[in-house]
Amino acid sequence: xxxxxxxxxxxxxxxxxxxxxxxxxxxxxxxxxxxxxxxxxxxxxxxxxxxxxxxxxxxxxxxxxxxxxxxxxxxxxxxxxxxxxxxxxxxxxxxxxxxxxxxxxxxxxxxxxxxxxxxxxxxxxxxxxx
Numbered sequence: 001x002x003x004x005x006x007x008x009x010x011x012x013x014x015x016x017x018x019x020x021x022x023x024x025x026x027x028x029x030x031x032x033x034x035x036x037x038x039x040x041x042x043x044x045x046x047x048x049x050x051x052x053x054x055x056x057x058x059x060x061x062x063x064x065x066x067x068x069x070x071x072x073x074x075x076x077x078x079x080x081x082x083x084x085x086x087x088x089x090x091x092x093x094x095x096x097x098x099x100x101x102x103x104x105x106x107x108x109x110x111x112x113x114x115x116x117x118x119x120x121x122x123x124x125x126x127x128x129x130x
Contacts, residue, residue, distance in 0.1 A: 006096055014092060021085050028078055031056050052078055080116075087112060 027033075035049035047058055052075050054061050067075070095105055 010096075014089075017085070017089050017092065021089060024078075024082050024085055028052060028082060031061060 029051075031051035031054045032049050033051045035047070038044075038046045038048065047056075049056050050064065053063060055064050056062075064071075091105065091108065
């Protein structure tokens with residue numbers, strides 16, 4: 001079975017997933033998550049904008065130093081969402097192409113979830129106790 005043998009709904013879903021992946025990638029990289037124009041229309045007009053990783057004043061950009069904990073959480077969840085999107089696309093394509101994977105897909109998802117939980121536990125919770 002190949003992609004050509006799937007339904008039109010499945011093909012649309014794959015297209016939407018790929019488009020979402022591209023938009024998520026652009027969103028991670030862009031410094032325009034928030035923007036502010038101060039003193040608009042005057043000689044003191046200044047444009048501020050920032051993204052997850054960089055902040056800019058006018059055309060001068062730099063990395064964000066010492067972000068708040070909520071901002072670090074937003075960065076982490078954006079990366080986790082990006083990685084989950086990659087995993088979803090790969091698993092979906094493999095699901096279509098490999099017959100045996102259809103039987104084992106739930107085990108693979110459980111394994112990925114366990115790996116993610118284990119990584120989170122060792123990186124974030126273990127240091128709290130030691």
